[in-house]
Amino acid sequence: MVSNEAGGEAPKQATTLLALSPAEVAQRFVELGLKPFHARIARKEALERGITDYARMTALPLAARERLAAELPILSSVEVERHKAWDGTTKLLLSFPGGARPATVETVYIPPRELASGKGATLCVSSQVGCPVACPFCASGRAGLVRNLEAHEIVEQYVRGREVGALARSVVMGIGEPLLNYANVSAALAVVHDEMGLGSRKVTVSTVGFPERLRRIAPDKPRFQLAISLHTPDQEQRDELVPAMKGVPIEEVLAAGDDWFEQTGREVTYEYVLLAGCNDSFGHAERLAQRLARRRCTVNLIPFNPVDDSGFGRPTELGVARFHQTLVERGLVATVRWSRGVENDAACGQLRIRRQEPAQ
Numbered sequence: 001m002v003s004n005e006a007g008g009e010a011p012k013q014a015t016t017l018l019a020l021s022p023a024e025v026a027q028r029f030v031e032l033g034l035k036p037f038h039a040r041i042a043r044k045e046a047l048e049r050g051i052t053d054y055a056r057m058t059a060l061p062l063a064a065r066e067r068l069a070a071e072l073p074i075l076s077s078v079e080v081e082r083h084k085a086w087d088g089t090t091k092l093l094l095s096f097p098g099g100a101r102p103a104t105v106e107t108v109y110i111p112p113r114e115l116a117s118g119k120g121a122t123l124c125v126s127s128q129v130g131c132p133v134a135c136p137f138c139a140s141g142r143a144g145l146v147r148n149l150e151a152h153e154i155v156e157q158y159v160r161g162r163e164v165g166a167l168a169r170s171v172v173m174g175i176g177e178p179l180l181n182y183a184n185v186s187a188a189l190a191v192v193h194d195e196m197g198l199g200s201r202k203v204t205v206s207t208v209g210f211p212e213r214l215r216r217i218a219p220d221k222p223r224f225q226l227a228i229s230l231h232t233p234d235q236e237q238r239d240e241l242v243p244a245m246k247g248v249p250i251e252e253v254l255a256a257g258d259d260w261f262e263q264t265g266r267e268v269t270y271e272y273v274l275l276a277g278c279n280d281s282f283g284h285a286e287r288l289a290q291r292l293a294r295r296r297c298t299v300n301l302i303p304f305n306p307v308d309d310s311g312f313g314r315p316t317e318l319g320v321a322r323f324h325q326t327l328v329e330r331g332l333v334a335t336v337r338w339s340r341g342v343e344n345d346a347a348c349g350q351l352r353i354r355r356q357e358p359a360q
């Protein structure tokens with residue numbers, strides 16, 4: 001069981017526009033001979049419009065732009081790779097400075113299904129570099145946890161996503177376990193809420209659902225939707241599929257979800273990765289329906305995205321449809337999330353490990 005805030009501090013680096021508080025940015029700008037309102041403009045341009053180059057911030061004095069670029073970079077990360085799928089899904093592999101092991105994470109920009117709809121995209125962000133939870137079907141925890149992401153490094157993923165295009169929603173479902181880096185996740189989401197305009201209903205945080213942590217934060221009514229990765233109705237199997245939760249009774253996780261609903265007034269979504277021949281039988285669907293009966297919640301079924309050597313398989317469309325139907329017939333609200341941009345490395349964390357483990 002992972003009981004502590006895992007991972008160390010990110011090492012101190014030369015600072016950036018996004019790493020400073022608005023007051024600190026104003027002070028730096030004044031030191032560079034600019035006015036405090038210029039600082040506000042720069043922060044707004046970066047956060048609201050995803051402008052990551054002072055040269056394009058035309059509201060700033062021309063002479064100051066070059067100086068700012070040299071003195072106070074906007075971003076700290078390097079874009080290592082960018083993969084754009086046929087449907088516009090864009091996966092960014094970002095590397096943050098500091099530490100002995102490379103701090104690379106993935107951020108995925110997922111456009112609306114109907115591009116012409118004009119609706120914005122969903123951005124999937126990472127909360128940690130690596131992950132200590134080590135679910136055997138997931139690529140993110142393969143090499144354990146490297147370190148926590150700082151709040152500004154999480155915000156930076158949003159700015160890079162905004163640079164790709166408009167954002168309508170966001171899910172903290174990339175690499176990492178957000179409740180094990182909660183202080184930084186919540187500080188970042190405050191910026192995303194207040195300065196990037198993504199409201200509470202537009203942001204979802206996905207967790208394996210540590211009950212005591214959920215109970216601690218629920219009274220603050222955090223401004224996001226909660227998703228809990230359940231993956232199976234059977235205790236023994238959950239202990240294997242979500243190793244960090246070994247020994248935590250499923251009923252306790254569900255009770256913490258009930259309390260969350262009561263305290264925040266927002267329904268919980270239970271996520272369920274469908275693994276062929278493992279947790280996708282008719283019996284699993286029936287037992288899941290029993291567990292969740294009379295609870296106001298949604299089940300989100302996620303057909304497994306293959307991860308090399310994981311030993312797990314992707315269910316067929318028919319298998320997924322049957323599982324879904326069994327839940328619906330038993331009165332549950334259930335949805336299926338087919339991943340986008342599936343051609344290569346769709347599973348989150350895949351791109352990162354492939355980069356770190358060069359082909360033999």
Ligand code: SAH
Nearest residue numbers: 138173176177206207208229271304305347
């Ligand atoms: N640690 C958090 C958030 C990150 S993962 C959590 O576990 O909820 C977001 C979701 O994607 C989780 O439900 C996770 O189990 C699921 N997931 C991980 N690897 C996957 C894969 N290869 N295919 C499909 N879903 C996967």
